[in-house]
Amino acid sequence: MKSSLPKSPEIREQVCHTLGKYLRLDPSSLRPDDSLRDDLGLDSLQTIELVYEVESAFDIQIPDEDFGRLKTIGDVVIYLSERSHPAGNSLSVPQVTSPAKHASHPAKKTKSPGHSRKRQT
Numbered sequence: 001m002k003s004s005l006p007k008s009p010e011i012r013e014q015v016c017h018t019l020g021k022y023l024r025l026d027p028s029s030l031r032p033d034d035s036l037r038d039d040l041g042l043d044s045l046q047t048i049e050l051v052y053e054v055e056s057a058f059d060i061q062i063p064d065e066d067f068g069r070l071k072t073i074g075d076v077v078i079y080l081s082e083r084s085h086p087a088g089n090s091l092s093v094p095q096v097t098s099p100a101k102h103a104s105h106p107a108k109k110t111k112s113p114g115h116s117r118k119r120q121t
């Protein structure tokens with residue numbers, strides 16, 4: 001996700017505030033090119049916890065397939081900016097993770113035996 005940061009200082013500030021709170025760091029010390037793993041020292045579990053914090057702060061769900069692309073603070077800001085500005089971006093549409101897909105097919109209606117028409121003889 002190497003692109004310039006979108007002009008969304010509110011999102012960047014919110015991300016830095018959320019990360020700073022979670023990491024117990026001064027949010028102003030965080031830079032967009034800081035790597036979550038290398039610069040901030042997050043292991044896999046901490047990264048998952050951090051994503052949960054970001055999801056809670058922004059009231060969104062980050063699908064597993066998008067999770068792996070969030071390597072830097074800037075990646076998180078860009079991702080959230082894209083999600084909050086849906087124009088022409090496939091990431092902006094809330095996505096359902098695969099386990100929930102299988103449970104979401106109750107729309108198929110089946111006839112119950114009590115409501116079927118009787119055959120006339």
